[in-house]
Amino acid sequence: MVSNTAAKAKRALPLRARKDEDKEARRRLILDETLALYRSTSYADVKMADVAERAKLAKGTVFLYFPTKEALFLALLEDLLFSWFARLDGLLEHGEGRWTGARLARTVAESLEGEESLTRLLAMLQTVLEQNVTAQQVLPFKERLLGALLSTGARVEQRLPFLKEGDGPRFLIHLHALVTGLRQMADVAPVARELLQQPHLAPLRVDFTGELTAALTTLLRGLESR
Amino acid sequence: MVSNTAAKAKRALPLRARKDEDKEARRRLILDETLALYRSTSYADVKMADVAERAKLAKGTVFLYFPTKEALFLALLEDLLFSWFARLDGLLEHGEGRWTGARLARTVAESLEGEESLTRLLAMLQTVLEQNVTAQQVLPFKERLLGALLSTGARVEQRLPFLKEGDGPRFLIHLHALVTGLRQMADVAPVARELLQQPHLAPLRVDFTGELTAALTTLLRGLESR
């Protein structure tokens, strides 16, 4: 979970973080500043030196908390991803009334609206983030991911009676695939975005939420009519 | 299209490529060597200096043919992608007998088997390759892509009578999304691959062709039962 500004202002950190609590706060601070920078630019444009400067730390200090740039962004992804899982769980748990494939598709797609940072990071996961990171560092992430896949997957299965054993997690894997792919198409590099303004290239433009909803609905209808 | 070794050995290039034909041959040579390197490593591990060395050229010469590393890989992707489109067109055109959603799904998924380089590059398209490249350089690619999307999309629509106007291209966009996403999951970084050997993480392992076939079949069944 990324701390909000209120929490940030709560208390000035000592110059040296010796208590675990303070270390954690410093870690959060670095993650927050990284996210702030990433929001308005791209992975390549976020320099470790800039992160350090914004966090009012020396560059070396950032590397005390995260051994590589990739590890930093992997941690950021972890924050965003699992807080999204928690939010989706909430929506599935507390939603009233009958659930249909279409409703689930909409719920999921909308839960990802405004989560551009998350989906952009997700799209880089294996291509970039898992480079230059040791197995030690990826393992906890993968294990948490598996856990979330199984537990949220089970919740999805409960909601839609036509789903069979294992369909839930598989649905989430397809969701991940679609999110990754659609985000790449919808949220392209600035150069390409400009290009796609040209009317004759309009068919290449992709509305993320719309297209994701459509794809998930179709996917679930396919499972229902099996 | 990437030239084969036979074509490569056909004729020694002059030291200076002055004719367009020779320039094209040199360009191909660079692309071939890039692909050879990329096959066994990753984007980050392919150094421009290595490409030059393998092609028996000075580093500067490579930059005469491709202005940036990203442009080089974009050109490589273009080669692989459009030759795959052509191959798929052939399969759609010459396939005998009745076409079903399941058959189309299988045909498409199998046409991508052994195309790991293509799908890995595709997964990097917007995240990496379109960075550091001018609009001038991306435009032809996008235009060709649009053309292929429309023409191959139309072929797909012809094969499956239950598809409506526009379903073909849209199917291909969802295909792109799924390919990108599934490739990321199936063909992970070496670190992660090692990790996934552990039995308790088995559910995170993804069989690319199998999973793609399943997803496409479900997707098409969803469209059929609309």
Place this chain on the structure above:
DNA sequence: TCGTCAAGTGACTTGCGGTCATCTGGTGGC
């Protein structure tokens, strides 16, 4: 109060993408 040592620092190293002043071989004109 002060000694200890982990947290913090930033100048430095490394490595790679990209440049450009210089060189040279193919070609066209004679």
Place this chain on the structure above:
DNA sequence: GCCACCAGATGACCGCAAGTCACTTGACGA
């Protein structure tokens, strides 16, 4: 067949960003 020209080729060099490490300093316990 010779030569002048210049586009193609070269590789030493540059800039930049990730990552290191010898040194400094402030929190805490004795």
